[in-house]
Amino acid sequence: MINRRDFLKTSLGCAALTTFAACTGKVGTESPKGLSFNSNAQLNISFQEGTLKCETLTEKLDIMEQNGITGLEVGGKGLINRVDELKSALNGRNIKISAICAGFDGFALSEEEATRNLCRDTMHEIITAAGQLGSVGVIIVPAFNRQQPVMPHTQETRDFLCQWFNELGTFAHEHGTTVMLEPLNRREAFYLRQVADAAQICRDINNPGVKCIGDFWHMTWEEASDMGAFISARDYLQHVHIASRKTRKMPGEDGEADNYVDGFRGLKLIGYDKFISFECGCNAEDRNATALAAVSLIRKQWEEA
Numbered sequence: 001m002i003n004r005r006d007f008l009k010t011s012l013g014c015a016a017l018t019t020f021a022a023c024t025g026k027v028g029t030e031s032p033k034g035l036s037f038n039s040n041a042q043l044n045i046s047f048q049e050g051t052l053k054c055e056t057l058t059e060k061l062d063i064m065e066q067n068g069i070t071g072l073e074v075g076g077k078g079l080i081n082r083v084d085e086l087k088s089a090l091n092g093r094n095i096k097i098s099a100i101c102a103g104f105d106g107f108a109l110s111e112e113e114a115t116r117n118l119c120r121d122t123m124h125e126i127i128t129a130a131g132q133l134g135s136v137g138v139i140i141v142p143a144f145n146r147q148q149p150v151m152p153h154t155q156e157t158r159d160f161l162c163q164w165f166n167e168l169g170t171f172a173h174e175h176g177t178t179v180m181l182e183p184l185n186r187r188e189a190f191y192l193r194q195v196a197d198a199a200q201i202c203r204d205i206n207n208p209g210v211k212c213i214g215d216f217w218h219m220t221w222e223e224a225s226d227m228g229a230f231i232s233a234r235d236y237l238q239h240v241h242i243a244s245r246k247t248r249k250m251p252g253e254d255g256e257a258d259n260y261v262d263g264f265r266g267l268k269l270i271g272y273d274k275f276i277s278f279e280c281g282c283n284a285e286d287r288n289a290t291a292l293a294a295v296s297l298i299r300k301q302w303e304e305a
């Protein structure tokens, strides 16, 4: 762990330092509410199950382990039937299940009760498996644009959302995990687009089983400041997705556009120590080499932040 003075010296650009000096009126003392300059931040990289191209999961895990990738994100569909398989695949390895990516049926903000209940019931199954696997949480989107009929974007719907997720969060907490709201860009889910909004919903619900994630791909379109978005989310932020910023391929495939330094600064400021997980395709022929080059780019930019 580095001390606060070193952290300030090495990690904060002048602009950020000025901003925080302006916020607090003083530098080198207690930080604004919920922020810690004495950061415990840690870069933990995770791959989704499809990030590498190999014949078997064992081969993928071998490559990940050799390259210090310590998280595996899997899909929620059918997860309950994979608990033993995944537990034995990870046994004795320095790799944990990072998060569970969706996989539920129905959706939370449906006008139809049966569709909402289908979402709740399939989420219960995934959450149960997630708890058994020690996952930090299960990612959920309240409603994609394509899902109809959907509740209108009103205060009443927001109140309903909070109540619905409070119940789901309690179930998740009882199973040792969380549900994590994922904001998407407006083309995919107009309802919830910004990390701070997701965090604010978490704050209103005030349930330890309800958290949020930030996805650099979606943030590219929706956030005026990556750093600001992550700082807003603070302790509600439990997971991060990463992809190239123009085409959602491997980080680095979009060249100079793939800059995550500002966001990483935000993560360092909130002492983020959960996973940053690849959620992306790949343009290049050699998928595995491109993924590992992306890991190097992320490590380099984390140091720069």
Ligand code: MG
Residues within 6 Å of the ligand: 182, 215, 241, 279
């Ligand atoms: Mg995502």
